[in-house]
Amino acid sequence: MSQTVTPGTKTKSKTKTAPKTQRPPLWKVILLNDDFTPREFVVLVLKAVFRMNESHANAVMMTAHQKGACVIAVYTRDVAETKAKEATEMGKAKGYPLFFTTEKEE
Numbered sequence: 001m002s003q004t005v006t007p008g009t010k011t012k013s014k015t016k017t018a019p020k021t022q023r024p025p026l027w028k029v030i031l032l033n034d035d036f037t038p039r040e041f042v043v044l045v046l047k048a049v050f051r052m053n054e055s056h057a058n059a060v061m062m063t064a065h066q067k068g069a070c071v072i073a074v075y076t077r078d079v080a081e082t083k084a085k086e087a088t089e090m091g092k093a094k095g096y097p098l099f100f101t102t103e104k105e106e
């Protein structure tokens, strides 16, 4: 069997296949509301650990305050877990119940 192939011409099926490069799964960091941590302290932690500016940190803090929780960012699992732990520890060091958790993004 013979087939003429023009250089640079695709002879295979045009059906799209999944890319070979896999992106790592992402994990959400979630801020939980509580009745004790001062609002200003939550904002301070969001700015320090999650590199948020004042207005974004305020908006995120208020969403958690009003709705009970707020997804604040997505990272690879390692980074998400490290930041959640670090931020929770900052509250703990001051005696506050401030809590950050992580969840896999589906």
Ligand code: TYC
Residues within 6 Å of the ligand: 031, 032, 033, 034, 035, 036, 037, 038, 039, 042, 061, 062, 064, 065, 098
């Ligand atoms: N609810 C707290 C208060 O009224 C403030 C707060 C907001 C705490 C968001 C945690 O994730 C939080 N002092």
